[in-house]
Amino acid sequence: MSDLVGHLLGEWNALMVLVIAGFLPNEVWRMLGLWLGGGVDEGSELLVWVRAVATAILAGVIAQILLSPPGALASVPGWLRYAAVAAGFAAFVITRRSIFAGVVCGELLLLAGKWWLG
Secondary structure, X not given: OHHHHHHHHOOHXXXXXXXXXXXXXXXXXXXXXXXHOOOOOOOOHHHHHHHHHHHHHHHHHHHHHHHOOOHHXXXXXHXXXXXXXXXHHHHHHHOOOOHHHHHHHHHHHXXXXXXXXX
């Protein structure tokens, strides 16, 4: 039984390092932000500016990934990457701004197109 668990989970040391180095530091900042930002007005000029900067950074990252894709994404033709983004955006708009629907639609088109092309 322990061999099966070891095979499924791998080394427990690696899992502990992942939890300690990956999960806990991020969780501390999320909880601190939730605690400090609980009473902040969402319509304040500061938060509108922060939201605009975050959106601009995200748009820049997406553009960089489309223009010079890293890793395995580089093997996907450019027209397929652009079509997946367009389909994801269309799904986002059609489903009344559902980010989940947009991401799933774009991913499915990307995977189906890559599978079709071989």
